Amino acid sequence: MAARSEAKAFRIAEGELGCCPSVVEAPLGENDAVELAQVMAALADPVRLRLLSIVASSDEVCSCELEAPLGKSQPTISHHTKVLAAAGLISGDKRGRWTWWHANPARLAAVRDALGR
Amino acid sequence: MAARSEAKAFRIAEGELGCCPSVVEAPLGENDAVELAQVMAALADPVRLRLLSIVASSDEVCSCELEAPLGKSQPTISHHTKVLAAAGLISGDKRGRWTWWHANPARLAAVRDALGR
DNA sequence: AAGACAGATTGACAGCCTTCGATGTAACTG
DNA sequence: CAGTTACATCGAAGGCTGTCAATCTGTCTT
Numbered sequence: 001m002a003a004r005s006e007a008k009a010f011r012i013a014e015g016e017l018g019c020c021p022s023v024v025e026a027p028l029g030e031n032d033a034v035e036l037a038q039v040m041a042a043l044a045d046p047v048r049l050r051l052l053s054i055v056a057s058s059d060e061v062c063s064c065e066l067e068a069p070l071g072k073s074q075p076t077i078s079h080h081t082k083v084l085a086a087a088g089l090i091s092g093d094k095r096g097r098w099t100w101w102h103a104n105p106a107r108l109a110a111v112r113d114a115l116g117r
Numbered sequence: 118m119a120a121r122s123e124a125k126a127f128r129i130a131e132g133e134l135g136c137c138p139s140v141v142e143a144p145l146g147e148n149d150a151v152e153l154a155q156v157m158a159a160l161a162d163p164v165r166l167r168l169l170s171i172v173a174s175s176d177e178v179c180s181c182e183l184e185a186p187l188g189k190s191q192p193t194i195s196h197h198t199k200v201l202a203a204a205g206l207i208s209g210d211k212r213g214r215w216t217w218w219h220a221n222p223a224r225l226a227a228v229r230d231a232l233g234r
Numbered sequence: 235a236a237g238a239c240a241g242a243t244t245g246a247c248a249g250c251c252t253t254c255g256a257t258g259t260a261a262c263t264g
Numbered sequence: 265c266a267g268t269t270a271c272a273t274c275g276a277a278g279g280c281t282g283t284c285a286a287t288c289t290g291t292c293t294t
Contacts, residue, residue: 024220027186028170033163040166043232044157045282046150049140053150056141063241069144073284078242080282097240097291103141105233112229115160116222162252180271190254195272197252214261214270 017110024116036114042087043111047072048080055090056103063099132156132205134227141233153231159204160228164189165197172207173220180216 017036028036043049047070054069055061066077081101084090088107093100132152145153160166164187171186172178183194198218201207205224210217 023166023170024173024222024225026170026174028167030163030167033166033170037161037163037166040157040161041281044154044161046147046154047282049150049154049157050145050147053140053143053145057143064239072282074241075243075285076283082242094241099241105141108141108233112232115229115232116225158251164252181269189252191271192255192273193253199272211271216271 017107017114022114022116036111039087039089039107039111042083042089045080045083047076048084051077051080052084052089052103055101056105056108060093060100060102063101134224134231139231139233153228156204156206156224156228159200159206162197162200164193165201168194168197169201169206169220172218173222173225177210177217177219180218 017039023036043052050070051066054066063074063077063081066081067074070077072080081090081092081099085092088104090101090103093102134153134156140153160169167187168183171183180191180194180198183198184191187194189197198207198209198216202209205221207218207220210219
């Protein structure tokens with residue numbers, strides 16, 4: 001099940017959102033819609049949006065620096081970073097005891113492009 | 118409850134997503150995050166994404182023209198149009214027996230801007 | 235090696251969301 | 265007026281999601 005979960009995460013993160021006409025140009029195919037919806041779902045939570053904005057605003061943020069500003073428990077933060085990473089929006093760099101997170105601007109740009117021009 | 122639902126829908130649709138720094142510029146405030154997440158949630162479903170793309174691709178679409186291409190029942194289509202309308206992404210024009218839907222490009226642009234430049 | 239520490243995982247619970255059948259409500263048609 | 269049509273609403277079922285306490289894994293320090 002861990003394998004399937006990771007495989008799914010891989011697929012989401014590797015999907016090329018920019019490969020297709022944007023939402024406003026032509027009716028979306030079913031597969032493209034599912035893929036885009038998965039990334040949108042990652043962005044459809046207030047805690048994750050704030051987490052992403054914190055990470056995107058600085059170069060690198062470690063998980064321990066997220067707990068306080070977001071007001072959530074450590075397992076919850078871990079869960080959300082995992083979801084955002086699975087969507088390809090952030091990436092984690094494990095150095096020693098800490099995991100350093102940084103944003104993936106290209107991915108966010110791909111979402112924007114998929115949404116309209 | 119209908120009143121509250123409509124009040125909420127109004128608030129979502131009227132929220133000015135473009136009023137604040139984008140996600141990548143500065144940490145998002147809690148209220149802004151909740152508001153943006155609500156719009157994202159409307160976009161986080163494959164059926165709604167396809168529905169939006171169909172509506173956005175043509176000038177006007179009536180509800181009865183959505184059932185077939187989306188492969189969903191009439192109550193389901195009605196539910197999804199309601200969600201997208203509450204998020205301000207589409208608007209419905211009731212003429213006679215038909216409801217004609219059209220996209221709201223400005224709202225989609227606001228989402229794009231909130232997501233990054 | 236022992237203890238402390240960062241963070242991932244598990245399990246459980248509550249709430250929400252998608253979906254559809256059944257029903258309600260207008261509006262047009264004959 | 266009776267019937268039909270387009271759409272909204274209700275209620276229920278099933279699945280998914282966010283949250284945290286408890287636990288496990290790996291790393292650093294002493």
